[in-house]
Amino acid sequence: MFERLAELAIRRSRLILVVATVAVALMAALGAGAFGKLRGGGFDDPASQSSRAARVIDAKFGGETNLILLVRATEGRVDDPAAARDGASLVDRLKKEKNLTNVVSYWETNSPDLRSRDGREAMVLAHVTGDDTTQRDNAKELLATYTGPYTGPYKGALEVGAGGGAAVGSDLGAQVVDDLILAEAIAIPLTLILLLLIFGSVVAALLPLAIATIAIVGSFAQLFVLGSVTDVADTATNLTTALGLGLGIDYALLMVSRFREQLAAGSSVDDAVRRTVSTAGRTVAFSAATVAAALAALLVFPQYFLRSFGFAGVGVVVIAAVGTLFVMPALLAVLGHRVNSGRLPWAKSSAKPYAKPYAEKDRSGDRDPLYRDPLWGRLARTVMRRPGVTALPVLAVLLLAASPLLGITFGTPDERVLPEDAGSRQVSTALRENFDGSEDAALNIVIGTPVSKAPLESYATELAALPGVARVEASTGTYAGGTSAPPGPASAALGRPDAQRISVISSLEPKSDAAQALVAKVRAVTPPAGSQPLVGGNDAALVDSKDSIGGRLPIAVALITLTTFVLLFLFTGSVVHPLRALVLNGISLAATLGVMTWIFQDGHLSGLLGFTPQPMEMAMTVLMFCIAFGLSMDYEVFVTSRIKELHDLGADNETAVIDGLGHTGRIVSAAAFLLAVSFFAFGVAKISFMQMFGLGSGLAILIDAIAVRGVLVPAAMRLLGRSAWYAPGFLRTFHNRFGLSESGPEHTAAATVVAPAKDAAGV
CATH class of the missing domain: 3.30.70 (Alpha-Beta Plaits)
Structure with missing residues (x-):
């Protein structure tokens, strides 16, 4: 498949670029109407x-x-x-x-x-x-x-x-648009500057931005389409643009780096394109599959806020991957050696790959003369020589960062996510401070059947006696403190011949633990005979949302775990690599969520960032988990792909890890930093849960790229040894038939000839 993609790019490169240009123009025209198709809200379970x-x-x-x-x-x-x-x-x-x-x-x-x-x-x-x-x-x-x-x-x-x-x-809808414009105004110029620093060439630096443009324009087009057929939250624009920009750059960065590496090794342009697509292209395809699998888990939740991110997130990943696999090879084929044009004064020559399989190397331990030992290679060598000394401090820091999760609490968005100068927030604050009981925080009970006066009065009186209830308003009167007042002018609107409505106004802090406990107490009160009251309102919606998300979260986690395991097994042929990846990613995600809890729930840095501390927004926390998990697996595939390529060429486990990280570490760290910039830009947002999402996602990416890929992965590989490549015999047979690897067919064949004999475990 990938070989055919490479040949198509070589033979029809200009036709592909013309078609891509037309497609981008059409997507831009379609995406211009995306904002008109999006909806606010979406945090509630429609079946609750x-x-x-x-x-x-x-x-x-x-x-x-x-x-x-x-x-x-x-x-x-x-x-x-x-x-x-x-x-x-x-x-x-x-x-x-x-x-x-x-x-x-x-x-x-x-x-x-x-x-x-x-x-x-x-x-x-x-x-x-x-x-x-x-x-x-x-x-x-x-x-x-x-x-x-x-x-x-x-x-x-x-x-x-x-x-x-x-x-x-x-106010929230207007602020989302303002935050998006500001974040992109920060992220895009910074990204261009960083690309110039990384590549040292103007042309090479512009190529990832070309793919990012396709991903962003395509994401708005798909939001228009999705918004026409289903409910899509307006905040999805923030995710899709950040993800489209980041992944487009990530994937293009990997392809361009491999292409320049092949040219530096003396390959012709056509051969460099072939090798780039068959290696880096495979990595991009698997990486996109792992990210899409993590985002697809959001579809199990009934809240359209989360489901829309699942649809839109999977779509933008696919668009970024398709653009990289089809358009980037065509661009590289047309540019050829001109990919290095516009070289900047500080640029160094490209790193060169190994020129021959490991089995053909001098067994004395000398490195291939074309290999240049970079910082990441030296770091990996140090870690693998002293895995305990280097990995335990990193592990301790990550576990300490995760410790605030022990006190995490969850909530749903309210006016406090807006800046303090927002008009609706100022009014909500005044209502709580200056009035007896907040009408906005009332529990609304509705009975959809006829109810006679006496049972309704008894029910309202019992509700008014609950701790924390300031008053109860019904069609029969107002009830408070054991007393009742006759119906007023507004009471008539609360009763109909076929239904009754009751308003329970609380003196409790909205969305507090006590207010949520009151919901359960209200629902537990014995209703009038033959009636089935429904209890709604903001606090009831919070309770229902927590129950709904919490009940489906194990399913989402199970789906992410299973699909990730299967994909990584198909990629590596090992059952140990997926388990190792899942454990290390779990540790890094726990550290990220712990830091976000410490900041946004406990209130540290609230003065600097300008937000009001409150419980962690549950839907956004789940979203951040899925995004961060998918992106962590993105870099897992980046690193593992090169390690496996070298392992298949006959390198021993230690050499494959050291040299694999030596070749990919700089790419992974650069890609992670560029993607983190896209997310960190939302740290300037004025909506607090968007700040949390941006800062949390960016932090998760950096923790994974530096602490996990740089230290914990080589330490784990050293401790696992050859067992890292273990798979039972029947699974190995299955992988040999159906699995895909980073290296193309010509390298697989070479590895079959030169690879050392396998041990009893099949390694």
Whole structure:
């Protein structure tokens, strides 16, 4: 297969480049409409009790409150004549808005719960209609119209701010776009500078950016297509652009480096293309398969936030790999030796590969004269001579970094992920501080069957008696502290002949452990006979989301483990290599997640990064795990491919590891640093969970490339010895028939002739 790809690139190079150019132009035109297809939210399980409650409330009661207008009197109190008249005017205008339902205000109800304790602020509650995306767009228009000084009969009497889920979603959607633009503005120029430093040649440095461009443009095109047929989260743009830029550069870097290496060894351009595709091309294909397998595990989760990353992530990996395997060989075939054009003053000559199989070398231990012993080769030699002394300190540091995981807690996004100057966050803070009980954090109970008055009163009274409940509002009245008040003007909207709605307002901190425990207590209260209440609201959604993700996480981990094991076995022919890779990757990921917990949950560096500490966002943590795992396997394949190539040529285990790392260490470290830059750029984001994702993914890449590939892999290979290549006889037979290796057929044949006799274990 790879040999045919190489021949196609050599014979039809210019045709391939023309087709690629047209394809990129078409994808760019298609991808221009991607943002219009994406949705906000997606963190909830649609089959959960809280989601079902929300749908019933939408259908029978006009929807839950998702927009809270905080109205402040510029002078005096909200009951003063000027403020009251402007408040009535505001409410009248809001009720005429076609995208709003269930508008309830203090000025209509005179409910003290809708007025602040100092009397200077009042609430207007409403529901913005539509799904998550439509709500976001509708909320954006409403906020632009009504927030700020209100121009009522008494101009300047009121100031209006907006909070609630719809306002937070609107601010979040706008901030995602701003963060993406800023991150790419940082990442792309830095990447170009680093490529120039790495390659020392202008032309060679531009080639990875060409593949990265294909990957990014293709990712936006696939987001447009996916968004047209399924739900895709708007934050997927951040992942796909960072991943497309990073993987496109990674794969192209590997291909260009191998091509220049072959040219430096004296190969013709055509032979260099053939050898590059049959070796580095195979590595790219296997690497893409491992990354795609890790991202595909996200499809087991019902939240479309995670599923959309699974679809989009797999797509961008495939696009980056296809661009590398088809377009890059054609570019190399056309450029030939001009790939080194524009050489910069600091550039050194390319490293040269081994010129002959190991079995043909001088057995005295002298190195091939074409081999240049780089830093990574010396590091690998040092580690393999003293594996315990070098590996144990690194292992201890990684385990120490992982220790904060012992205290990890999880949450879902709320207004606190936004910067402190975001309008919806400021309103949410004011609601918690100035009002008795947060309407935005209420538990919404809906009963989809008729309920008579007496059982409903008994049920509401029992709910009001639960610890942490400030009051309970039902169609039969308001219940608090063992007392009840008769139904008010807003109570009628809570009851229908065929359904009842109950609002449980808590005095607890939203999303705290106590608030989550209250959800379980509310659900445990005996309902009216013959009814099946559904409990929803933000805290209920958090509980349901944790249960949903936690219940499917073992399945996702099992799928990642199984597919990774199978792919690495097919690549290496060993059952030990996949196990070693899984263990070391698990250690590096635990260290990364531990550091992120220490920073974003425990609050260290919060002043520097400008975020509010809070529980780890569960969906984003799972996403970061899958991304980091896939990219770790990316570098596992990079390193193992060269080690196996040398092993197949007859090198002993120690020599294969030392020389394999000597050849690939610089490529892996450079690729890792370039990819980390793409992710670290999101450290300047103003959305805290995007900061966590970017910094965590970048840190995981560097830990893996430096600590794991540089120290732990050679130490493990030294301790395993020849058993690192072990496989049972039946699996070895299977691999000989169906497996693929890094080296092409001509090298496999050579290895068959010159390789030393195998021992009883088949090594």
